[in-house]
Amino acid sequence: MRIEEDLKLDFKDVLIRPKRSTLGSRKEVDIRRNFTFKWSGRTYDGVPIVSANMDGVGTFDMARAFHADGNGLSVALTKHYSEEQLIEFLNNDPAAANVWYSIGVAERDQEKLDAVMKGAPGKIEKICIDVANGYSEVFTNFVRKAREDYPDLTIMAGNVVTGEMTEELILSGADIVKVGIGPGSVCTTRKMTGVGYPQLSAIIECADAAHGLSGLVCGDGGCTVPGDLAKAFGAGADFIMLGGMLAGHDQSELEVVEVDGKKYVQFYGMSSDTAMNKHSGGVAEYRASEGKTVKVPYRGDVQGETLQNILGGVRSACTYVGARQLKELSKRTTFIRVSQQLNTVFGNS
Numbered sequence: 189m190r191i192e193e194d195l196k197l198d199f200k201d202v203l204i205r206p207k208r209s210t211l212g213s214r215k216e217v218d219i220r221r222n223f224t225f226k227w228s229g230r231t232y233d234g235v236p237i238v239s240a241n242m243d244g245v246g247t248f249d250m251a252r253a254f255h256a257d258g259n260g261l262s263v264a265l266t267k268h269y270s271e272e273q274l275i276e277f278l279n280n281d282p283a284a285a286n287v288w289y290s291i292g293v294a295e296r297d298q299e300k301l302d303a304v305m306k307g308a309p310g311k312i313e314k315i316c317i318d319v320a321n322g323y324s325e326v327f328t329n330f331v332r333k334a335r336e337d338y339p340d341l342t343i344m345a346g347n348v349v350t351g352e353m354t355e356e357l358i359l360s361g362a363d364i365v366k367v368g369i370g371p372g373s374v375c376t377t378r379k380m381t382g383v384g385y386p387q388l389s390a391i392i393e394c395a396d397a398a399h400g401l402s403g404l405v406c407g408d409g410g411c412t413v414p415g416d417l418a419k420a421f422g423a424g425a426d427f428i429m430l431g432g433m434l435a436g437h438d439q440s441e442l443e444v445v446e447v448d449g450k451k452y453v454q455f456y457g458m459s460s461d462t463a464m465n466k467h468s469g470g471v472a473e474y475r476a477s478e479g480k481t482v483k484v485p486y487r488g489d490v491q492g493e494t495l496q497n498i499l500g501g502v503r504s505a506c507t508y509v510g511a512r513q514l515k516e517l518s519k520r521t522t523f524i525r526v527s528q529q530l531n532t533v534f535g536n537s
């Protein structure tokens with residue numbers, strides 16, 4: 189047994205220090221990013237925010253809303269669309285240009301991907317290889333094989349939380365490494381297993397490792413307010429994946445339920461009992477659920493206040509530190525540690 193004494197921080201443990209700036213207004217800030225991916229050679233031009241590959245947010249309707257919004261946000265599609273649904277969407281919907289096809293590492297995932305690629309030739313450009321624990325050898329081997337088989341696809345792979353595993357995945361063929369174990373709003377991994385890593389430090393350490401190899405990272409999980417996105421970008425995240433912050437909208441493709449006159453939409457972790465009952469015929473005997481189910485207040489169209497607040501918050505953070513482009517935000521970020529005592533007494537808003 190060993191104890192690491194180094195300081196590890198979460199979003200709530202820091203604030204961003206304001207800096208002198210020549211920016212007149214947040215309108216002058218450009219929060220799109222332009223990337224050329226290390227392995228695929230493809231490019232990305234847009235606000236680097238990705239809707240998580242979960243039921244309720246990783247939907248075709250969310251992709252359509254982002255497409256209509258025009259800021260270039262993207263959607264990682266939930267793994268639970270059928271082959272037919274995916275082929276139909278990819279072949280016929282202009283919103284398909286900005287989605288990530290999500291895949292696990294089971295043999296049937298690979299077969300499904302091959303079938304969808306056959307049914308919609310050339311339509312999949314980006315894939316998200318997603319497992320709860322990115323530390324297994326099987327996972328790295330899968331990423332390596334995917335890179336060999338699909339040299340021109342952009343590959344996002346995860347999740348991990350440490351620099352050495354980030355390097356391993358980039359060197360195995362990932363263009364982007366997805367970072368986060370345990371911070372998700374409907375995740376119970378930390379409670380069920382005791383495993384996790386404070387998300388801000390995970391992003392800082394993984395971004396440093398990835399950038400040294402011309403790779404990128406996507407901070408996944410734990411953002412609850414727009415300021416958390418600013419902190420994640422400030423910490424070095426190139427992309428940010430959001431679940432809970434995008435839940436509860438018309439785009440959820442889930443039923444809106446009314447309780448005591450208030451409207452809600454269900455939101456659940458992809459390894460919760462709810463998800464496993466819906467998609468896998470129940471929780472397998474050898475595992476416990478590591479996700480929970482919550483009722484999120486219904487919030488209408490994602491294109492209204494929600495997107496405006498998220499994008500406006502990030503833009504405003506850039507003006508506070510004098511970053512004319514989102515790209516400059518991490519260079520201009522100095523984090524101030526907030527003492528735990530102040531945090532609990534006053535919050536850090």
Ligand code: 5GP
Binds near residue numbers: 377411432456480
């Ligand atoms: P959020 O933005 O809601 O805080 O986090 C979203 C992320 O939580 C997802 O992208 C995914 O990585 C993670 N997640 C989704 N479902 C589950 C689950 O059932 N269990 C765990 N441990 N993590 C989940």
